Amino acid sequence: MSSMILEVRNLYASVEGKEILKGVNLTIGAGEIHALMGSNGSGKSTLSNVLVGNPQYTVTQGEVLFNGKNLLSMSPENRSHEGIFMSFQQPIEIPGVSMTNFLRAALDAKRKYLGLEPLGTSDFLKLMREKRAMVELDASLARRSVNEGFSGGEKKRNEIFQMAMLEPRLAILDETDSGLDVDALRIVADGFRRLRREDTSAIVITHYQKMLDYLKPDVVHVMMDGRIVRTGGPELADRIERDGFDWIKEELKEA
Ligand code: ADP
Numbered sequence: 001m002s003s004m005i006l007e008v009r010n011l012y013a014s015v016e017g018k019e020i021l022k023g024v025n026l027t028i029g030a031g032e033i034h035a036l037m038g039s040n041g042s043g044k045s046t047l048s049n050v051l052v053g054n055p056q057y058t059v060t061q062g063e064v065l066f067n068g069k070n071l072l073s074m075s076p077e078n079r080s081h082e083g084i085f086m087s088f089q090q091p092i093e094i095p096g097v098s099m100t101n102f103l104r105a106a107l108d109a110k111r112k113y114l115g116l117e118p119l120g121t122s123d124f125l126k127l128m129r130e131k132r133a134m135v136e137l138d139a140s141l142a143r144r145s146v147n148e149g150f151s152g153g154e155k156k157r158n159e160i161f162q163m164a165m166l167e168p169r170l171a172i173l174d175e176t177d178s179g180l181d182v183d184a185l186r187i188v189a190d191g192f193r194r195l196r197r198e199d200t201s202a203i204v205i206t207h208y209q210k211m212l213d214y215l216k217p218d219v220v221h222v223m224m225d226g227r228i229v230r231t232g233g234p235e236l237a238d239r240i241e242r243d244g245f246d247w248i249k250e251e252l253k254e255a
């Protein structure tokens, strides 16, 4: 039995006919937190979108195994049921659908896929209360329409809460920290740390050293022009905080 949750091999993908991913290789073990860094436009969000199955992106080469299964042949819904969760740089709003109903439908769909009975109402509400308290999300937010009129911080907190409810195997946090003040950043990062299970893996996309200080990634990757060009430990993030990305470009030119 492999303890790898994600294995991306030589992945190429394009959007609107333009090649963006140019041979991504990435392996993530169960329970590991990986930081994905890189300048704007290097392809980080594209990789995230390809993994969750956003139909705007076309895979032209390569393969992805998720928990040993061929991820690329699955529908976006089934990827989510299998345990991939992505938070969005720009969370969507769903007017007229309360968080409670949204999450209940999502959870029931997942349980059905896994061959489980739907949760009873009182069990579901109990679960909601428990998880909500852990991210300090106000009860009234759960009754409001999904993300509608939520502040930036509320949306992010809400996403961590959604993640906690769905208990993914792999959470992709794509700049979940952008637009957060320091307190909200801490709540989101702490919430994530507390709400993740021991075997929950994560890809954290961030520009903020502070977020990495809170989350303590096991592995740090740098993406450049559609490829992962450097992989290391937390010291790689420290070096980037100090020196930016140019030194990597120089090293790549010399190679
Ligand atoms: P990052 O998240 O690292 O900043 P992105 O993956 O968002 O990078 O973008 C990589 C490249 O792909 C950019 O040139 C961007 O303009 C392009 N791109 C990404 N998504 C789309 C899209 N939906 N339509 C057109 N171009 C896109």
Ligand code: MG
Binding pocket: 044, 045, 046, 089, 174
């Ligand atoms: Mg991005």
